[in-house]
Amino acid sequence: MTSRARRIGIQAPLGFSSGLPLYLTGSTLAAWLTQEGLSYKTIGAFALVSLPYNFKWLWAPAMDRWAPPLLGRRRGWMIVTQALLAIAIAALGAMDVAASTGVVALLAFAVAFLSASQDVVVDAYRTEVLPDDERGRGTGAYVGGYRIGMLASGFAALLMASTIGWRNVYWILAALMTVGVAASLAAPAPPAIRPPASLRAAIVDPLADFFSRRGAVVALAFVMLYKLGDAVAGQMVVPFLLREQGFSLADIAWIQKLVGSGATIVGVAAGGAVIDRVGTRRGLLYFGAAQALTNAGYALLAVTGRSHAGLIAAVAVDNFCNALGTAAFVAYLMSICNRRYSATQYALLSSASSVLGRVLNATSGYVIDLVGWVGFFSTTIALAAPALLLWRRLPHAVAAAPPKTDRPSIGALARGFAGLAAAALLAYGGLRLAARDWGHASPALLFGLGLAAFAYFGNVLRAAPADEPVDPDDVP
Structure with a gap:
């Protein structure tokens, strides 16, 4: 097998390993909870265990900055997260979901956290190992493997659960995480890239780069x-x-x-x-x-x-x-x-x-x-x-290069985080409004609108005159 074929082909089992855990804290877990007679409100609340997928950017810089002792930053972290996922999925399958709902929620949260961490490092590995002319086919192989992993934890899991029970289903899927471990061991090493020299380089610079661009808050919204x-x-x-x-x-x-x-x-x-x-x-x-x-x-x-x-x-x-x-x-x-x-x-x-x-x-x-x-x-x-x-x-x-500067813009970071805080407050205010809790809804909505206005008008006031429109496909 040529090195080109190896780089592209290895994306399929890595995609399988990334897609496998997704339903195990989502719709497949919801089906298990439904069969055990839990209420709709409890099943809906279980959606919160998947929040690590939404906040994986918080610890992504740490996975950029530090590496396990073996196989480097990318392959080393892949094996660590995959091995821990196998253990967590097996432990989740051993639970009595009706009698130990709280423990089940904690284990499901752990699975989601480890799965999100695996996504971070697999995405980074794919970005680094595939040259530009291989990214289309490499991404196709990854998505195909990802869908097969989702089929295993969705279609196959539901089909098997009716005959062998949920415990055995989760144990079988835990064993299938060895596919990812084997792929990580066999994966070609990515090109050597110097890791960030400090926490500032790993955390602040990427955020400042994004939020310094004209229209970044609109794009994020x-x-x-x-x-x-x-x-x-x-x-x-x-x-x-x-x-x-x-x-x-x-x-x-x-x-x-x-x-x-x-x-x-x-x-x-x-x-x-x-x-x-x-x-x-x-x-x-x-x-x-x-x-x-x-x-x-x-x-x-x-x-x-x-x-x-x-x-x-x-x-x-x-x-x-x-x-x-x-x-x-x-x-x-x-x-x-x-x-x-x-x-x-x-x-x-x-x-x-x-x-x-x-x-x-x-x-x-x-x-x-x-x-x-x-x-x-x-x-x-x-x-x-x-x-x-x-x-x-x-x-x-929005993807155009940011203005050249020796220091990240603190104002850009402030506007960016104000936009994120505004979205969270408006979402919370909407939830409290739906529950007719006016006492909590009103201040959350007011503060959310205030932060949103700060983020939006701050970007408008600092923006330079608009250039000729550029198609995003033409941006390098």
């Missing part, structure tokens, strides 16, 4: 909102199909997981081809509108009742259109990362992209009790509107 509707709906689809519609685990395994994964793979390929023709910016609008409407299929299913044909249609359209949106979204994330800081910046952006969805997921059970399933899925469609409205304000050249 768009990233946080683009997949919001899909993220909120996703946590409750399996409980809806199991308890409300009466589908069996085998039905969901064959239809939602298998058909859905096939539609996703086709959608990603189609989305990539279309983006090459229309550009990333237009793709974000077209595919964002398409993915926004797909939850209407589940709303229709809630009206018409249990139907295998209706479920197949809803799942196929939902996964195909969301894959189109994902193709455009990932291309945009890559376009706004500075290659000098791609590991930390990509971790920041990918974490930010789903943090609001995971927080709002915790209230999904309350929303369902209040407005029913049709109202819930209709609400998730409406949640796509803010990103599509913000699209017109999306900066064309």
Whole structure:
């Protein structure tokens, strides 16, 4: 095998190892909790255990700065996280979820933390080991492996659970993490890159680089909102199909997981081809509108009742259109990362992209009790509107090089963190407002709006006159 084929081919098992843990703290765990008779409110609250995926940028600089004693920064950290994941997944499977709900939540949080850490280092490894002319095929191999890993922990797990039980399912999946360990051992070493010399270089410089750019706060807000509707709906689809519609685990395994994964793979390929023709910016609008409407299929299913044909249609359209949106979204994330800081910046952006969805997921059970399933899925469609409205304000050249300076801009960092704090406060205020807790909702919303105004107008006032628009695809 040539070194080129080896670099590309190794991405598939690494993708498998990254995709495998995802459902084990998400929809597969939700199915287990549902079968054990836990309430919708408890199942919805379990969405919070996946928050490490959203905050992995906090410790990504540490994985850039320090390395385990063997195999270097990238392969060394991959093996460490994969081995610990195998242990944590096996421990989670040994639990009685009904009797030890708190311990189950802690173990699920540990799995999510280790999985997010693995994502950080695998993304960094892929960025470093693949030259420009191999990134397309290498990313394709990674995504293909990732989807197979998700099939194993989604489709296969649901199918096996009906015959061998959840404990054995989790133990089998824990053993499959050895695929990632073997891949990490066999992976070619990335080019030697000097690690950051200090914590400032590892933490401050990548953030200052991003937030120093004109339009960075708008771009970050768009990233946080683009997949919001899909993220909120996703946590409750399996409980809806199991308890409300009466589908069996085998039905969901064959239809939602298998058909859905096939539609996703086709959608990603189609989305990539279309983006090459229309550009990333237009793709974000077209595919964002398409993915926004797909939850209407589940709303229709809630009206018409249990139907295998209706479920197949809803799942196929939902996964195909969301894959189109994902193709455009990932291309945009890559376009706004500075290659000098791609590991930390990509971790920041990918974490930010789903943090609001995971927080709002915790209230999904309350929303369902209040407005029913049709109202819930209709609400998730409406949640796509803010990103599509913000699209017109999306900066064309946010990936352009920042102004040359010897020191990071403290003001840029302040505006960036103000934007993040504003998003968190507005999300919390919205949750308290939905719960009719006016005493906590009002100050949170007021402070959130104030911070948002500071972040937005601070960037407007410091921005230089706009240059000629530049297509993001043309930005190096």
